[in-house]
Amino acid sequence: MKITILEPRGYCAGVNQAIEMALTARKNHPLLMVNVLGMLVHNSYVIAFLKQHDIGLIKNIHEAPNGSAIIFTAHGHENKDEQIAKEKNLVIYDAICPLVKKNLATIAKEKENHHQVIYIGYPSHPETLAAISSNTNVYLYSIGQTFDYNVISDASPLIINQTTLNILSLENIHQDIKNHLPKARLQDEICRATRNRQEALLQLEEDVDAIIVVGSEKSSNAKRLYEIAQSVHPQVDAFLIESATELPKEILKTKRHIVISSSASAPLSLIEEISNELVNLKQL
Ligand code: SF4
Structure with a gap:
């Protein structure tokens, strides 16, 4: 055989960075409860490793005790979670992957320039949730579903995507978008x-x-x-x-x-x- x-x-660079940041949070705050909001990265070995270091996992920001430390995951987080974390006086560590962060910055820039954005992703994935919550001008193109082009009034919207998509599916979706919006600005952000x-x-x-x-x-x-x-x-x-x-x-x-x-x-x-x-x- x-x-x-x-x-x-x-591990990719983003995962390494997220794990390092979680360990740093633990080291910097030995007396505080330290939790990750969701899975730091999607692997149960990593979650078990963090647990060994007394780093917990919560599913909802409201579960974090006031004044404790919170780590946002490599996938990004929704704006509302950051607001609540501040209200609860949490010590925030943001382990977002730099590539995901760059995409969010690109989306923010599009809003400044009054452009619409079509975001291609899986609707329940935290990276997608972070992207669509970041800007009211973002429209989700859900993988496997038909996109309603009637919501797009911009002749040249920006097309951007979740970083971990199937490269073959993305090619097909880009083709579909080109057929409907020939002037769309296609940006391939698969990492x-x-x-x-x-x-x-x-x-x-x-x-x-x-x-x-x-x-x-x-x-x-x-x-x-x-x-x-x-x-x-x-x-x-x-x-x-x-x-x-x-x-x-x-x-x-x-x-x-x-x-x-x-x-x-x-x-x-x-x-x-x-x-x-x-x-x-x-x-x-
Ligand atoms: S976006 Fe890519 S590099 Fe960043 S954490 Fe995800 S898989 Fe790793």
């Missing part, structure tokens, strides 16, 4: 960490008979990799798993060549553990 681990692997991982899967040329995507079902990044593995390599068995215990060993032990792809929030140690399990499988 041959095992190939695709690059890139391990490099996402793009490079998807391209590595798209470019697989070798004879492969199983693809394992390491990542959480909650991770947009991981789900898009799984989507690409299934749609571009339909003849290959693909699995999305978050831990080595989820490996479908009975199926995998018959395979000749297994490829491991991994999301930007999957730790290197987990990828190594899964790879070692596969090596052991080979020796059974």
Whole structure:
């Protein structure tokens, strides 16, 4: 059995930065309760790691005790949460990924210039919620749904997107927008960490008979990799798993060549553990 681990692997820069910031918040405020509003990044290993460092997770800003420390996630946060955090006198740490922050700044600039913005994303993803809450001129193009072009009065709106989309889906959506709004300004904001991982899967040329995507079902990044593995390599068995215990060993032990792809929030140690399990499988 041959095992190939695709690059890139391990945390992206945004995830590394978010984890560092959470640890800094903990270190700076040893006497305060420190919580993250939502999942710092979408991976349960990271959440467990933070818990070991006494960094909690709350789902609603109202759960944070007055005067405690709050960490906003790598995906961005809604404006209302920041207002409430200030009212509750919380110590704020903002772990937003610099690329997500840059997109929010671009959207704000469009408002100053009186332009409308079409934001392409998943409606319940925190990055999308942060973007559409940032500006009244932003209209959501929900993935998988038909966009109502009647709401757009601007001949050349800015088109921007969630950073972790499927690169093939985004091409199709851009084409749809060009058909309706030929002067729209298309801006592709899929981040490099996402793009490079998807391209590595798209470019697989070798004879492969199983693809394992390491990542959480909650991770947009991981789900898009799984989507690409299934749609571009339909003849290959693909699995999305978050831990080595989820490996479908009975199926995998018959395979000749297994490829491991991994999301930007999957730790290197987990990828190594899964790879070692596969090596052991080979020796059974
Ligand atoms: S996946 Fe991309 S957007 Fe998300 S944290 Fe990493 S670098 Fe930033």
